[in-house]
Amino acid sequence: xxxxxxxxxxxxxxxxxxxxxxxxxxxxxxxxxxxxxxxxxxxxxxxxxxxxxxxxxxxxxxxxxxxxxxxxxxxxxxxxxxxxxxxxxxxxxxxxxxxxxxxxxxxxxxxxxxxxxxxxxxxxxxxxxxxxxxxxxxxxxxxxxxxxxxxxxxxxxxxxxxxxxxxxxxxxxxxxxxxxxxxxxxxxxxxxxxxxxxxxxxxxxxxxxxxxxxxxxxxxxxxxxxxxxxxxxxxxxxxxxxxxxxxxxxxxxxxxxxxxxxxxxxxxxxxxxxxxxxxxxxxxxxxxxxxxxxxxxxx
Numbered sequence: 001x002x003x004x005x006x007x008x009x010x011x012x013x014x015x016x017x018x019x020x021x022x023x024x025x026x027x028x029x030x031x032x033x034x035x036x037x038x039x040x041x042x043x044x045x046x047x048x049x050x051x052x053x054x055x056x057x058x059x060x061x062x063x064x065x066x067x068x069x070x071x072x073x074x075x076x077x078x079x080x081x082x083x084x085x086x087x088x089x090x091x092x093x094x095x096x097x098x099x100x101x102x103x104x105x106x107x108x109x110x111x112x113x114x115x116x117x118x119x120x121x122x123x124x125x126x127x128x129x130x131x132x133x134x135x136x137x138x139x140x141x142x143x144x145x146x147x148x149x150x151x152x153x154x155x156x157x158x159x160x161x162x163x164x165x166x167x168x169x170x171x172x173x174x175x176x177x178x179x180x181x182x183x184x185x186x187x188x189x190x191x192x193x194x195x196x197x198x199x200x201x202x203x204x205x206x207x208x209x210x211x212x213x214x215x216x217x218x219x220x221x222x223x224x225x226x227x228x229x230x231x232x233x234x235x236x237x238x239x240x241x242x243x244x245x246x247x248x249x250x251x252x253x254x255x256x257x258x259x260x261x262x263x264x265x266x267x268x269x270x271x272x273x274x275x276x277x278x279x280x281x282x283x284x285x286x287x288x289x290x291x292x293x294x295x296x297x298x299x
Contacts, residue, residue, distance in 0.1 A: 067116030
């Protein structure tokens, strides 16, 4: 379900699926996959690389990064409405998990959450198959940790993916910035941006474009960043933006967003700059409407 929210002149999500991919060794020190519930069954819950799902047209978003960088927390907060504080108790991901996100005709894609220890040189890891069907690759970097290793893994991941699919959108989430001062945020983003692009230039890959976002699950920055990632996967985006421009020019509304109500990511907005306070206000209003509808919707 999508909804248009305007700011006046100062005026059940689908069942989640988390599927294991067969053919991969268990990465990391989490629980062994052999402990999985036998009732989940290979036919329903487990995928291998030859599964028909891999030929679907849905855009695929990959969540990658080092261990404990916050990948699974991002997914849980944005798409499962988990409280940020609850993510502290999430176990480290030790296998590739896939989830379908089909909230509306526009928000319709797959998210693959990768464990941080993925070895691209492991013969059981068919990275060509995965990257070939990918629309966006989100690499999450923990801004509060030493990110030199993360930058090296980012470079390896991006170069491998680009060789397979030159149409992938490469997105870098500089994550957990809630613990940094404003000056430190800017300096960290500048340093990561400079180092990552210098590595690509040294490798002769200047054509690769990386987009950088400062994110935190404790504010709306993660929703805005994911909004911009998803927008790049919507072919109708220019038409939607034009319709919203027409809408605000004829209604006297100052700012308009086309929201996916379930996740609170905005599918499109008009051509005026996005003000975070306005976006946060609209998100809060969505929460209020949902809460009230849960109380009175049945009557």
